[in-house]
Amino acid sequence: MTSETSPSVSGDEASDPKPSPEDQLASLALSETDGPASGSPRENNRHNEIESAEEEVQTNSAAPGLAVVENSGEAVRRGRIGGVLWARTNSEPEADGPESPSSSGYAGERGSSSASSAGSGIYEIAEVRDDEVVDGVSDSQAAWVPGKRHVDEDDASISWRKRKKHYFILSNSGKPIYSRHGDEHKLAGFSATLQAIISFVENGGDRVKLVRAGKHQVVFLVKGPIYLVCISCTEEPYESLRMQLELIYGQMLLILTKSVNRCFEKNPKFDMTPLLGGTDVVFSSLIHSFSWNPATFLHAYTCLPLAYATRQAAGAILQDVADSGVLFAILMCKHKVISLVGAQKASLHPDDILLLSNFVMASESFRTSESFSPICLPRYNPMAFLYAYVHYFDIDTYLMLLTTSSEAFYHLKDCRIRIEMVLLKSSVLSEIQRSMLDGGMRVEELPLDPLPRSGSFSPHLGQHTLPTDSPDGFRELYGGIGGPAGLWHFIYRSIFLDQYVSSEFSAPISSPRQQKRLYRAYQKLYASMHERGIGPHKTQFRRDENYVLLCWVTQDFELYAAFDPLADKALAIKTCNRVCQWVKDVENEIFLLGASPFSW
Amino acid sequence: MASRRRMLLKVIILGDSGVGKTSLMNQYVNRKFSNQYKATIGADFLTKEVQFEDRLFTLQIWDTAGQERFQSLGVAFYRGADCCVLVYDVNVMKSFDNLNNWREEFLIQASPSDPENFPFVVLGNKIDVDGGNSRVVSEKKAKAWCASKGNIPYFETSAKEGFNVDDAFQCIAKNALKNEPEEEIYLPDTIDVAGGGRQQRSTGCEC
Numbered sequence: 001m002t003s004e005t006s007p008s009v010s011g012d013e014a015s016d017p018k019p020s021p022e023d024q025l026a027s028l029a030l031s032e033t034d035g036p037a038s039g040s041p042r043e044n045n046r047h048n049e050i051e052s053a054e055e056e057v058q059t060n061s062a063a064p065g066l067a068v069v070e071n072s073g074e075a076v077r078r079g080r081i082g083g084v085l086w087a088r089t090n091s092e093p094e095a096d097g098p099e100s101p102s103s104s105g106y107a108g109e110r111g112s113s114s115a116s117s118a119g120s121g122i123y124e125i126a127e128v129r130d131d132e133v134v135d136g137v138s139d140s141q142a143a144w145v146p147g148k149r150h151v152d153e154d155d156a157s158i159s160w161r162k163r164k165k166h167y168f169i170l171s172n173s174g175k176p177i178y179s180r181h182g183d184e185h186k187l188a189g190f191s192a193t194l195q196a197i198i199s200f201v202e203n204g205g206d207r208v209k210l211v212r213a214g215k216h217q218v219v220f221l222v223k224g225p226i227y228l229v230c231i232s233c234t235e236e237p238y239e240s241l242r243m244q245l246e247l248i249y250g251q252m253l254l255i256l257t258k259s260v261n262r263c264f265e266k267n268p269k270f271d272m273t274p275l276l277g278g279t280d281v282v283f284s285s286l287i288h289s290f291s292w293n294p295a296t297f298l299h300a301y302t303c304l305p306l307a308y309a310t311r312q313a314a315g316a317i318l319q320d321v322a323d324s325g326v327l328f329a330i331l332m333c334k335h336k337v338i339s340l341v342g343a344q345k346a347s348l349h350p351d352d353i354l355l356l357s358n359f360v361m362a363s364e365s366f367r368t369s370e371s372f373s374p375i376c377l378p379r380y381n382p383m384a385f386l387y388a389y390v391h392y393f394d395i396d397t398y399l400m401l402l403t404t405s406s407e408a409f410y411h412l413k414d415c416r417i418r419i420e421m422v423l424l425k426s427s428v429l430s431e432i433q434r435s436m437l438d439g440g441m442r443v444e445e446l447p448l449d450p451l452p453r454s455g456s457f458s459p460h461l462g463q464h465t466l467p468t469d470s471p472d473g474f475r476e477l478y479g480g481i482g483g484p485a486g487l488w489h490f491i492y493r494s495i496f497l498d499q500y501v502s503s504e505f506s507a508p509i510s511s512p513r514q515q516k517r518l519y520r521a522y523q524k525l526y527a528s529m530h531e532r533g534i535g536p537h538k539t540q541f542r543r544d545e546n547y548v549l550l551c552w553v554t555q556d557f558e559l560y561a562a563f564d565p566l567a568d569k570a571l572a573i574k575t576c577n578r579v580c581q582w583v584k585d586v587e588n589e590i591f592l593l594g595a596s597p598f599s600w
Numbered sequence: 601m602a603s604r605r606r607m608l609l610k611v612i613i614l615g616d617s618g619v620g621k622t623s624l625m626n627q628y629v630n631r632k633f634s635n636q637y638k639a640t641i642g643a644d645f646l647t648k649e650v651q652f653e654d655r656l657f658t659l660q661i662w663d664t665a666g667q668e669r670f671q672s673l674g675v676a677f678y679r680g681a682d683c684c685v686l687v688y689d690v691n692v693m694k695s696f697d698n699l700n701n702w703r704e705e706f707l708i709q710a711s712p713s714d715p716e717n718f719p720f721v722v723l724g725n726k727i728d729v730d731g732g733n734s735r736v737v738s739e740k741k742a743k744a745w746c747a748s749k750g751n752i753p754y755f756e757t758s759a760k761e762g763f764n765v766d767d768a769f770q771c772i773a774k775n776a777l778k779n780e781p782e783e784e785i786y787l788p789d790t791i792d793v794a795g796g797g798r799q800q801r802s803t804g805c806e807c
C-alpha cells in the first residue's frame with residue numbers, strides 16, 4: 001500500500017455515463033452558432049445522469065491504516081514510522097508506560113483502528129464541532145478570523161486530531177515550515193514522520209500521492225526540496241486537494257521565489273521558517289478561500305460588475321501607466337478585479353492574481369500605508385522577484401503596480417497619484433462603491449426570455465426584468481425562493497477570458513454553511529468534469545437530496561448551476577440556456593473585455 | 601512559522617540493534633527506562649524543547665532502527681541532520697567496531713556540505729551492566745577512536761540509571777547548534793524586462 005501512483009480518485013461518480021433516453025439535450029443548444037457544437041455528436045447527445053451523488057465513504061476496516069500520530073507525554077511529541085509502511089511486527093506487545101494511554105501505542109495499530117468504523121466516532125463528532133463549519137463563506141468573511149488558530153495544539157491533542165483539514169509544509173529533511181493548526185515546532189515529530197513516508201517511497205523510485213485511511217485522505221505533493229501534505233476528511237476529490245496544495249506552494253513562491261531551492265542545495269539543513277516569518281495570515285486566508293472562493297478551483301478570476309464606460313476609464317489610465325515601465329497594473333476591490341493591464345506581451349495568470357490579491361488582502365500592513373514589497377508571480381516567473389507597489393484607495397479598493405526594478409518606488413508613487421486623480425475625476429471610485437452595494441447577478445432577476453437587446457444595461461444588471469408571473473409556474477411552487485425553475489445559484493466561467501461570474505447568494509443558500517456546501521458541490525462537479533482519462537464531459541446532470549446540479553462545458557464557457565432538488569430537468573436545462581444568454585447580454589459589465597494582457 | 605526565531609535541530613541516533621538508542625532517548629525525554637527490549641521499527645520520532653544559553657530550541661530526535669533490514673532507509677532519514685549520535689554498547693565489541701560503518705554510511709547518505717566538520721557525538725552505553733565487569737571496550741580505546749575522527753565528543757552513559765544522559769544530550773544540542781551556518785541575506789533574482797524577456801540579472805540566493 002505504500003504508494004498509489006495512480007490515485008483512486010473518488011469512487012462516487014457513475015463514471016460510465018449511459019446515454020439516457022429521455023435526453024433533453026436538444027434544448028441545451030444556444031440559439032447562437034457556438035452551442036455545444038464542439039465535441040463529437042455522440043458526446044453531445046448524452047447526459048450523465050447521476051441520481052445519487054453522495055460520495056461513498058470507505059469504511060473498510062482492513063484499509064491500510066496509516067498512522068502518523070502517536071500520543072505521548074506532555075512535553076514530548078512523538079511520531080513513528082515503520083510498522084505500517086514497510087514492516088509489521090508484533091514484537092511490541094505493550095506500551096511505553098503510563099504516558100501512553102493505550103496499549104496500542106504503536107503506529108500500525110493506531111492507524112488501522114482509526115481507519116476502522118470503531119474509530120470513526122471521533123471524526124463524526126469532529127464534523128459538528130470543527131469551527132470550519134462556521135467559517136465565513138460570503139464575501140464579507142465576517143465570521144472568519146485571520147491568522148493561526150489553535151497554536152497550543154499538537155499531534156497529541158485530541159482537538160488537533162479532530163480538525164477536518166490539515167495542511168503542512170515541510171522540508172525534505174523533515175523540518176516543519178508551516179502547519180495550519182498547531183505550533184510547527186511542537187509538530188516536529190509529526191513532520192519527521194511525514195518526511196520519512198515521502199522519502200521512503202521516493203527512495204524506491206516511486207511517488208506517494210494519496211493515502212486513504214478510512215474517511216481520511218492524505219495527499220502529498222513534492223516540489224523539489226519542499227513537501228506539502230494535506231490531511232482531510234472533507235470528502236473533497238483528490239484533484240481538488242492536490243490543486244490546493246499547488247496553490248499553497250504557489251503562495252510560498254510568491255513570498256520567497258523558487259530560489260529557496262538553492263538554499264536547500266547548498267545546505268540541506270536550511271530552516272525556511274524564519275524567511276516566512278509573519279506570513280501565517282497569508283496562508284490561513286488562502287486556506288480559508290478554499291472553502292468560499294471559486295477562483296481556487298476554476299483557475300479564473302472574477303470582476304466587480306461595472307458599467308462598461310467606467311471600467312474602460314479605469315483601464316485607460318492603467319494602460320497609460322503601464323506604458324511608462326510598469327509591468328502590471330491591477331486595480332481590485334477585495335478579490336474582484338476592476339481592471340488590469342500588462343506591459344508589452346506580459347501576461348498574468350489567474351492563479352497569480354488569486355495569490356497576489358490574497359497576499360495583499362491578508363497582510364494587514366498594506367492597509368495602513370502605501371507599501372513596496374518584493375513578490376514573485378509563480379506562473380509568470382517562479383525564479384525571480386518583482387516589486388509590488390500597493391496602495392489602498394479605500395477599505396476594499398486597492399491598486400497594485402508591479403515592476404522589475406527595486407528602485408521604482410517613487411516612480412510608482414507618482415503613477416499612483418496620477419491614477420488616483422483620474423479615478424476620482426471620472427468617479428470610478430464612487431461607482432465601485434455603488435457596485436459593492438448593489439452586488440452582482442441575482443437568480444431572481446434572470447430575464448424571462450431572451451429579448452433583443454443591445455447590451456445597454458442600467459442602472460443595474462437585469463433590473464428591468466419582470467420579477468413576477470413566471471410562466472414556468474415555479475415561483476409559486478417553491479414559495480418564491482430562488483429564481484425561475486428552482487434555480488438557486490450559478491457560476492459561469494468564460495474560457496476565452498479566464499474569468500468567471502458567480503450569482504449572488506440568496507435564499508435558500510443564505511447561511512455560510514449552505515454556501516460552503518454548495519461550493520464543495522461545485523468543486524466536486526468541476527473535478528468530475530475535468531477528470532483526466534475519462535474524456536471531456538460536456539454535460540452533467542445530477543440530483544441528490546440537496547440540489548439538482550447541472551454542468552455544461554463547451555469550448556467557450558463552463559456553466560455550473562444549482563437548482564432545487566425537486567426541479568424539473570427539462571425546465572432546468574431551459575433555464576441554463578437563459579442564464580447563458582443573460583451572461584452574454586451583460587458581458588460588457590461583468591467581464592473585463594479587450595485590452596486584456598493575456599496572450600493568446 | 602513563529603515570528604520569534606526558534607531553531608529546530610534534527611538529531612539522528614545510529615548504532616547497532618540493542619545498544620540502547622531508544623532507551624537513551626526515553627530516558628532523556630521521558631525519564632523512563634524499561635528492561636524489556638522492543639526493537640524499533642523503521643524510525644521513531646520524538647521532539648523535546650530545550651533551553652540553551654537563553655535560547656529556546658526544539659530537538660527533533662530521529663531514533664532509527666539498528667536492525668540490518670532497515671538500513672536501506674538511510675538516505676531518506678539522514679538528509680538535513682544537524683547532529684548525528686553514534687551509540688555502542690561497551691559490553692559488545694562488535695557494536696563498537698561497527699561505529700566506523702555507521703559513521704561512514706551516514707556521511708555518504710547525508711552528504712553534508714562539510715563532512716570533516718560534521719558534528720558527531722559518540723555514546724558508550726550500558727556502563728552499569730554487571731558493575732562494569734562485563735565491559736569489553738575500554739574508555740581509552742573509545743576515546744582514541746573519537747580523537748582519530750576529528751575529536752568527536754565522547755560520553756559514557758547508562759540509560760538504565762540515567763547516568764550522563766542529560767549531559768550527553770546537552771552536548772548533542774550544543775554541537776548541533778554550533779554547526780548552524782551563518783545567516784546570509786536571502787536574495788533571489790530579479791527580472792530584466794528591458795533586456796527582452798526574462799533574463800535573470802543578479803547572482804541569486806546567497807544563503
Ligand SMILES: Nc1nc2c(ncn2[C@@H]2O[C@H](COP(=O)(O)OP(=O)(O)OP(=O)(O)O)[C@@H](O)[C@H]2O)c(=O)[nH]1
Pocket residue numbers: 615616617618619620621622623624634635636637638639640641664665666667725726727728729757758759760761
Ligand atoms: N542494563 C542496561 N540495559 C540497557 C541500557 N540501555 C538499554 N538497555 C537494554 O537494552 C535493550 C535494548 O535497548 P533499546 O534501547 O531498545 O535498543 P535500541 O538500540 O533502540 O535497539 P533497536 O531499536 O533494535 O535498534 C533493552 O532491553 C534495554 O532495556 C543500559 O544503559 N543499561
Ligand SMILES: [Mg+2]
Pocket residue numbers: 621622623638639640663664665666
Ligand atoms: Mg530502538
